[in-house]
Amino acid sequence: MRITGVRPWLVKATSSYWGEYLFVEVTTDEGISGWGEITSTTKIANRALAAILKQVSGQIEGEDPSRIERLWHKLFRSFTYMGSRGAACECVSAIDIALWDIRGKVLGLPVYELLGGSVRDEISLYTHPDQSKFTSDAAVVAEITDIVKSGHTALKFDPFPYQGDRERRDGYLDGMLSRADERKAADLTALIRQTAGPQVEILIDAHGRFDVPTAIRLCRTLEEAGQIDWFEEPVPPESYGALQQVREKVNAAISVGERAHTKWDFVPILEQKLADYIMPDVTWTGGITEMKKIAILAEGYYVPISPHDAGGPINVLAGAHVMMTVPNFYRLETSRWDLSGYNELMHTRLDNSSGALKLPRIPGLGIEMNRDYLEANEIKTA
Ligand SMILES: [Mg+2]
Structure with missing residues (x-):
């Protein structure tokens, strides 16, 4: 299995204090995708994070999604001289969560297992x-x-x-x-x-x-x-x-x-x-x-x-x-x-x-996103 991309989803939602959520989907060549989140507290921060995520996608395309620890370090270290805390670390967070979701789905186990x-x-x-x-x-x-x-x-x-x-x-x-x-x-x-x-x-x-x-x-x-x-x-x-x-x-x-x-x-x-x-x-x-x-x-x-x-x-x-x-x-x-x-x-x-x-015994994070809602409410970013 290989990673085919990182897709930020900035979506409008009334349940958010900030009026929007920033979710992240990591896709693979076997049809399984994993979900992460990286919602920040201002609109400018969410748009900046979405832009970084689009850039880092190429960094991990073609990689094996099961090598989570290795990919964490590859992404984190690519921002060392920019400053690896803050935005860089938050983008790593979103992708890491999605990779664990993929791993659980592949193995048929909840992430906590x-x-x-x-x-x-x-x-x-x-x-x-x-x-x-x-x-x-x-x-x-x-x-x-x-x-x-x-x-x-x-x-x-x-x-x-x-x-x-x-x-x-x-x-x-x-x-x-x-x-x-x-x-x-x-x-x-x-x-x-x-x-x-x-x-x-x-x-x-x-x-x-x-x-x-x-x-x-x-x-x-x-x-x-x-x-x-x-x-x-x-x-x-x-x-x-x-x-x-x-x-x-x-x-x-x-x-x-x-x-x-x-x-x-x-x-x-x-x-x-x-x-x-x-x-x-x-x-x-x-x-x-x-x-x-x-x-x-x-x-x-x-x-x-x-x-x-x-x-x-x-x-x-x-x-x-x-x-x-x-x-x-x-x-x-x-x-x-x-x-x-x-x-x-x-x-x-x-x-x-x-x-x-209560966490149900469902593989991965145990979440199925409503893709129709996400597509209808997506906020397009540059
Ligand atoms: Mg607080």
């Missing part, structure tokens, strides 16, 4: 409320009540008031937050804790947006407001020194890693004891191959891993297949608690009843 076999029967999840519905206290209570009723036992949100202000949401400018906005964040966290009850785990995402003194102040305020179970990305990802300063002055568990690429980015986090949890994204950090290695690295430190998700169904499934085989697993993120929005994209149905994902 190829990674050491299952150590658990289902995947515990944490999920998100839809914060666009948070128009009043009553609306917050209704949304949180629905999530708890659905059986989910952990949820994550960003309580800091910037919703609707993309520049403040996505960009670090001064890294500060006013006392008035801090109060609003504390009140929202307290309301959600009160509604969810003491047993539900509450995770706070700071989206890497604060400077050191602001992050310390906000974390302490939220610890008091709502018994928070983790404080995620308190400072921007570029400085491990800043993270260390915050860590030394707060009590809450720290989680980082959605913007860390490859095992090498996680070595200093683990060696310098900078996090209680790590949260790589399988579609960004280097795919299934790299996610498994990062999990093993963290296992050596007794640090739990909790895969990140801000994308679509292949992100969720690829992370889940690795976590089926990993002892030091906390929870897998799903960026929404009602997964029915994915149904238009694929013929497969994801079962997250009772707040846990």
Whole structure:
């Protein structure tokens, strides 16, 4: 069997926070194709990634798709002087996931059977409320009540008031937050804790947006407001020194890693004891191959891993297949608690009843994409 090409699929979808998903299909000369995903958080990033994927297609055409580790290194090393993290690593991730999907389909086994076999029967999840519905206290209570009723036992949100202000949401400018906005964040966290009850785990995402003194102040305020179970990305990802300063002055568990690429980015986090949890994204950090290695690295430190998700169904499934085989697993993120929005994209149905994902024993990732939908909603790129 030989690889015949790498095909990016940028498609419109209402279930995406970003209005679109970037999927990747790796085709072979025997009619079997594998699927990956690489959805990023801005339109410009998705188009840049699609362009790189078209270029790397020629790099692996004619190769044997079963040589996954070898192809990972061939692609990764071709970007060494450009910088192998970021976009380059994300393209490797998408292709790697698709190659594992092909391998499973060829052998007739789910991907988790190829990674050491299952150590658990289902995947515990944490999920998100839809914060666009948070128009009043009553609306917050209704949304949180629905999530708890659905059986989910952990949820994550960003309580800091910037919703609707993309520049403040996505960009670090001064890294500060006013006392008035801090109060609003504390009140929202307290309301959600009160509604969810003491047993539900509450995770706070700071989206890497604060400077050191602001992050310390906000974390302490939220610890008091709502018994928070983790404080995620308190400072921007570029400085491990800043993270260390915050860590030394707060009590809450720290989680980082959605913007860390490859095992090498996680070595200093683990060696310098900078996090209680790590949260790589399988579609960004280097795919299934790299996610498994990062999990093993963290296992050596007794640090739990909790895969990140801000994308679509292949992100969720690829992370889940690795976590089926990993002892030091906390929870897998799903960026929404009602997964029915994915149904238009694929013929497969994801079962997250009772707040846990069940993987069917289907070869590969166990996903069948809806090609009619993809073709009808494709966004053409240069
Ligand atoms: Mg996050």
